[in-house]
Amino acid sequence: MTLGQKIAWDDTVLPFQLDNIDIRGRIARLDGVLDSVLEQHDYPPLVEAMVAEAALLTAMIGQTVKLRWKLSLQIRGDGPLRLIATDYYGPTEDGEPARIRAYASYDAETIDLDADPFSQIGKGFFAILIDQGNDMKPYQGITPLAGGSLAACAETYFAQSEQLPTKFSLTYGRSTEPGADESWRAGGLMLQHMPKASPLMAKDDAIGDDGLLAAEDILDGDEAENWNRANMLLSTVEELELIGPSVAPTDLLFRLFHEERPVVYDTQPVKFGCTCSEEKVRQSLSIYSARDLGHMTKEDGSLTADCQFCGAHYVMDPNTVGFEAETSDDGQ
Template identity: 70%
Template sequence: MLGSKIAWDDTVLPFQLDASDIRGRVVRLDGVLDQILSQHAYPDEIEALVAEMALLTAMIGQTMKLRWKLSLQVRGDGPVRLIATDYYAPTKEGTPGRIRAYASYDSSRLMPRVDPFSQIGKGYFAILIDQGQGNVPYQGITPISGGSLSACAETYFAQSEQLPSRFVASFGKSQLPGEEAEWRAGGVMLQKMPKASPFVAQPENAEENRVLRADDILSEDDFEDWNRANILLDTVEDMELVGPHVQPTELLVRLFHEDKPRVFDPQPVEFGCQCSEDRVRESLSIYSAKDIAHMTTEEGVVTADCQFCGAHYVLDPETLGFKAEDKQDGDGD
């Protein structure tokens, strides 16, 4: 058991079901999720949403040919105002992808022991892809719907990418004998691989602005394979997802052995934040000296905190803004 726990913690395993043209990912987040949540003292309801969002981010991020960053955001008008996650692509083959996440919420409106998803209210689920300097960022948005963050992701891929997708996630704290309780999370993603033709099936008499589902964009020939894979995935148990007793490869054989699962090289993931003093200075470079003065504390400094990792920066206001003095070079205005 210990060997499988070490081998598969914080790992994304890509796979393909050769008999049904379905690709997928099995994800385990353990130490990563502990690090994300240990940066904050979130209530249970917020921890659950952040855990699910981090799982989705790991699954989706690994499917894309990223050069830099994938971001997921949920914004709502309920007690849960914002959940934001980032997935940074590996810098080179064999290195980990990096994940960070945080949430903003109104503690006075948050309702204990009430379904966390319902406390987002009305809003949107967004995916943002930033391929780095010189590239125009992509943003896709879909309304909050479906009863879970996983369902929102499924709607996004059906609506924006015309790609039938399914996400199953499980998460919570567990405790092995003689050890402290730790977060464990696991999930499976399925996506029906697109055909060469750019056309997809469209429902007859479809309403304008109707939110699409996977069934709406599947041809009649593909529906049977997709339906069977989803029925099989519905049989998965929480403990099979979070482990550590069932390895991801064993899980795939249990669920999809008739569909000829084929696995690829696993991708490690870790907690990682891109914040730095230089990035803080860059974000403040658009402000005037008057604006910077309003940000200056009674102690005569400007402070900034990273919402993701908790890093605290203390800066000299005279070195900030677009008219800042460069004290290192001794230049004035």
């Protein structure tokens, strides 16, 4: 693959369908966007890795949302790594990039940086939230953390909340190419049974010991056989095939699934993007009284707020925010 071809596939999500077996999927490659997400923070490597995995999952899952919709992924636990939050903003127009942002909250004193990263989350939940815009009720789905990785949690979520068998193969980490600086790079492939499987609710005695559904609880007959075959083929993928630069995603699909007749659709470009603004900060503070805001005011008389996603720092006069705010002649 030439450098031009490599760049063309970087920071994109390629949707596809396997026509012969009613399975759809996405291939994602994140490069610059992942660096942009992580350079907003100074996380230790363990936390960076978990944020990278969450961002990769978000790019692949978010590709299906409609224009201007927002999909959020939240992982909350009772361990030192308390929260991982990501947002995916659907493009405003066809052909435009989607935007991703992410951050994590952790206890620097108790986190074990030599432990398995997923173990530092502890017990908690995995949630997907979809905001369809004004006058629309947001969708929220929640499942317990399970499976030993964020990818496994996402698979459990789709089986449990959507009754859609789903499988991920992900790789991510720091990479170095000749003559280039070290940078973050990630690649992933997602398979998902078409939604017609969704109404096939599992019987009570088919649910696992943990009370959660899995793909084998939902599919049977030819559908189960096809799903198992696709997963066997997916298991042969190599890390370098997922992140490049030697194999284009289209070539990888043909190598893995040529007998299943893969059909590819237009790629969705993604980039880092934060939607914070002073106006939104003021709006979030509009529910507070002057007395409440007084407790938040610094010694120098200013009120400050920092964006957890991009680190933007906002400084405001406390007299101009809250529901008792003073207004100037221009309405500000």
